[in-house]
Amino acid sequence: MRNQKALVQGKTGKNRPLVCSRDAFVLRQKNIKAKVNKNVLEDIMNLTKILAVAALAIAPVAAQAQNLTARDASSIQNFFLDEGSDVELLEDNVGDPQLNVIHYGSEFTIFFYGCHDNTNCDSIQFYSGYATDGGVRLKTVNTFNAEKRWVRAYVGDSGSTKLEMDLYMGDGGINADDFAETVGLWSRLMGDFEEVIGYN
Known part of the structure; x- marks a missing residue:
């Protein structure tokens, strides 16, 4: 072969x-x-x-x-605790969650809205009230509202002055970084308002 x-x-x-x-x-x-x-x-x-x-x-x-949600008030409470803030979880006058916060020297309240049976809420409101006893003119508040976004200020029936900012969080909530930016925005605007009304 x-x-x-x-x-x-x-x-x-x-x-x-x-x-x-x-x-x-x-x-x-x-x-x-x-x-x-x-x-x-x-x-x-x-x-x-x-x-x-x-x-x-x-x-x-x-x-x-990992998101913070209004459906779970403790997730927002824990955010402030992690930041080293003083925060107390309470119930408001209708039984919905309420947070009293002292954050870097600023005191404010967070109310919860869109709740079902006092839980599973879908939004929150940052709130700060000032006992100005009618000492702040309505024109001052209107000018502030015209110049600033995000927040609204008004004078209550008792003459106290109030500042609010709403945040819709929905089902999924928002991440901690975005929430921190929101808190920073609120704190800055609250400081601006206190300066305008002469609050010390």
């Missing part, structure tokens, strides 16, 4: 080389290895796709679990 190969008559009538048994074994092993490698690569790619889809599905749930 020349070069360990022989010629056989193919189905098409052309001469084809007949590979000896050793060469056939080596070729078969190469084909098996190539097929295995291809299958492993496909399995890895499929597993990667599955993990990616799972990560996308889990990520929003994990992010939502």
